[in-house]
Amino acid sequence: MKADPKPLEQWQVDDADRLKALFDKREPKISQSEFGSQFELGTQGMVSQYLLARRPLNIKAATAFARGLGVAVVDFSPTIAAQINEASQAAGEIPGARAVTDDDDHAEPNVEIRMVSIDVQAGVDRIILEPIDYDGGKHHVPRQWLEENDLYPAALVAVKVKGESMQPLMYEGDIAVVNTADKVRKTGGVFAMNYEGQAVIKRLLYERRDWYLASDNPEFKSVPCRGADCLVIGRVVHFTPKNFRDRL
Template sequence: MSHIQHVCVKYRLSRHRCKEKLDQRGLDSLYHRAMEMKLWIRLARKKAGLTQEQLGERLGVTKANVSAWENGRHEASFAQLTAISELAGLPLSGGEAQVADAPASIEKWQQEDASRLKALFDARNGSFSQEEFGTRFEIGSQGMVWQYLNGRRPLNIKAAANFARGLGVEVDQFSPRLADEIRRAASSVLDTIPSAPAAATQDTLGLRLTRVMAEERLDIPSLAHFLGVETAVVRAWIDLPESRLGLHHAVRLQEAYGYSPIWLVSGKGEPKLSSHEEAELDEPSIPLDLVEIPPGSFRRIPVVGMAQLGDNGHFCDIEYPVGHGDGYISFPTSDPDAYALRCNGDSMRPRIKHGEFVVIEPNRSITNGDEVLVKSQDGRVMVKELAYVRDSIVHLSSVNERHGMLRIPQDQIERMHFVGGIVKPAVWRPD
């Protein structure tokens, strides 16, 4: 039987029926023989005393993911099953063998590195899930991040540098040995200012950065310092063909030296922008259309409260007693129940600035991508962008890019109103 037929036959059968015949590597031993995987996950969760939502938070996934595992719609990864086993203290192989503390290939110093990294990750990660962190900082999938943090996969220089960049720390703080390797690698390479390559050969990121360094008299350490990354990251950009330059780094080089972000990222267009040319980045030009707003569409919108912006992207609305509002603003709206909130603080910049007003239209229908004012039952009030609603979970992306995706069960939302506009303080009028 061919390998392809072998795999097809295996997955037409249950794991338990085909194990002895087709699983020579013993991978299926991680599933409990006495019951299906979905029942084992439910048993382990209940043994740990966790709800589906709580287990999802521990693993960096949603409640819907856990529900899908327990209903057999999806299968958990090896890393996720191992984490569940450790949380519940329940062996994966039906009591015949406990999960190993770590693979045999992991040395003691690597396990110690993983412990230090996990402590830093728990302390400094903020609102990112493991999946979001792995994607944003180019580490890999949620399972890959989990394996690095729990000593199931040894750290390499690239992963260590990306973790350090994401957590805002030095590699020395969790892996002195890898930090020494990075320094030795740096000392073995002449970090001198390179010569500019021929124009015809500048078809890779490394060659384009080499040209920038030659023309601006930058060596690798100075470029790394300017962009706020480690020298190992710059060296990877130059040496590894699959490396990619982040758009925010390209924009910083454009602002400082005039290089086109499009050319830096993709090699297209001219290397430098002319003095009167603006960077287009990845957005098309939009024609200027003037639309006249009928005078009758403007209404007096009462300012009914103050939004005190917090340092976590949330705010509390301080409502005034009936008949004691704080003036009004003139705004075009057809919603008779529209109201406005005055915003104090800068935590939601650049979208909402201190002293500006948000106009709320409670009767407008809401679709994905709309900005909304959300008030949850625990008292949090926030302006977010509605990403999507799935499995009774509302997914909200942040107005401020420093904050990640927020997920709130639909039954815990007290109100969610459409944000009709953000208005400058100059249009405010007293009663």
């Protein structure tokens, strides 16, 4: 007797939801059958299973979807994008992932990552990354810094800091780099969070057996970070001041 398939993990379901949204928005439109044939994903039924979270995505399927939809793998699966980057260190560039080469004679000193806005919903552990037209939609980070910190460009996004709550560390208009593959809470770390349906940047603190969202600006009070009302989007790993000279 054949065993029932193992249920997908929540991140895999979220990946499928993001993938289906991208598939539905594709222009020109294409049938699932034609898409599967053209991009070597198999039958219409196979494509449907991936889109409806009935079959887990893998690296091969994810790169095929990325190629067919004209997007990066990280647009629908930060987790698989990070896996691809690990593999691409030896195999070269794969759609949706970029290897950080050790060849200092040929490598550019900076690496491009995407500038995005982050859309979230209250109580929903998923994010929508919307590209924005700022400096060509790209932000540049030092290649050496990426290598030293074992970071994968496909899992990184750049966002504009809003508000005054993280002053004097970060000011409105600064560019924060978020590692969407790192969702492990660490007290004292600065994270992009989905707090009650709003994307915010805060410092996470663990005190009195509970988590709190804290601001570096003392005029803002800490708030409890509990359950589905407070979800990690990713850890802030780098930021670029809008105008450093004004802070000297």
